[in-house]
Amino acid sequence: LSKHPERTDIPSDLDLIDTRLVDSLSFIEFIFVIEQASNRDIDTESLDLSQLRTLEAIERSFFD
Amino acid sequence: MTVPRVGVDLVPLARARQLVEPSYRAILERMLRPEEIDECTRCGVLDASAVAGRLAVKEAVFKLLRTREPMVLWHGIVVRGTPGTWPEVHLSDRAAELARHARLIGPVAVSVAHDGDYAIGVATAFAVHHDQVPITTSDTDHLREEHRHVPVDHYSTRGRQEMDFVQTP
Numbered sequence: 025l026s027k028h029p030e031r032t033d034i035p036s037d038l039d040l041i042d043t044r045l046v047d048s049l050s051f052i053e054f055i056f057v058i059e060q061a062s063n064r065d066i067d068t069e070s071l072d073l074s075q076l077r078t079l080e081a082i083e084r085s086f087f088d
Numbered sequence: 089m090t091v092p093r094v095g096v097d098l099v100p101l102a103r104a105r106q107l108v109e110p111s112y113r114a115i116l117e118r119m120l121r122p123e124e125i126d127e128c129t130r131c132g133v134l135d136a137s138a139v140a141g142r143l144a145v146k147e148a149v150f151k152l153l154r155t156r157e158p159m160v161l162w163h164g165i166v167v168r169g170t171p172g173t174w175p176e177v178h179l180s181d182r183a184a185e186l187a188r189h190a191r192l193i194g195p196v197a198v199s200v201a202h203d204g205d206y207a208i209g210v211a212t213a214f215a216v217h218h219d220q221v222p223i224t225t226s227d228t229d230h231l232r233e234e235h236r237h238v239p240v241d242h243y244s245t246r247g248r249q250e251m252d253f254v255q256t257p
Contacts, residue, residue, distance in 0.1 A: 041158075048147060048150075048159070048160050049099065049103055049143065049147075050103075051158070051159050051160070052115055052118045052119055052159070052162065053112075053115050055159075056114065056115050056118070068159055069182065071158055071159070073158040076158070
């Protein structure tokens with residue numbers, strides 16, 4: 025949210041990529057932050073984009 | 089028959105300024121190879137403008153690949169060049185594979201410009217036009233043959249003559 029001050033919240037089912045909340049330039053940082061928070065390495069070569077599209081998908085994929 | 093392809097991208101310097109901060113070093117290193125970071129360093133300081141230009145060129149080249157890959161192949165698209173020289177692009181690994189899949193032939197030519205708060209990268213290449221020309225026609229066979237056997241380094245931009253293709257008005 026700090027990167028998008030125009031927003032007050034991010035619904036858990038909002039598509040972060042289609043809405044460009046995460047764009048190509050911030051995608052690496054996005055993955056990096058998820059890795060740090062989940063304490064897991066993410067293999068970008070085999071990455072399934074659907075795992076990152078929404079907050080609920082991220083939670084399901086990396087924090088369960 | 090070949091068709092030209094163009095990719096373009098714009099990077100705000102504000103984004104690059106963040107990336108050159110020490111706390112972002114690990115992220116920058118996922119986007120630029122060590123030799124690229126060295127070339128963006130001026131008098132021991134990472135230059136945000138140079139970083140922005142390099143990222144813009146990488147994204148422009150990525151657009152030539154017309155892929156649905158989720159992420160720019162930052163390390164597979166290598167942009168080399170020091171101040172006063174023409175930037176050159178080398179594709180490797182997955183990026184080179186995608187270039188073959190996209191039927192790009194010959195070199196990828198690039199150019200970069202900086203002004204104010206932005207850097208712009210432009211990339212051009214030729215591709216075999218597979219929609220309109222049957223791939224078995226004789227005039228494309230040599231292109232396909234060349235394309236099939238083209239080494240990864242062939243996608244590099246080499247020499248002034250190729251760069252003049254981009255730079256000459």
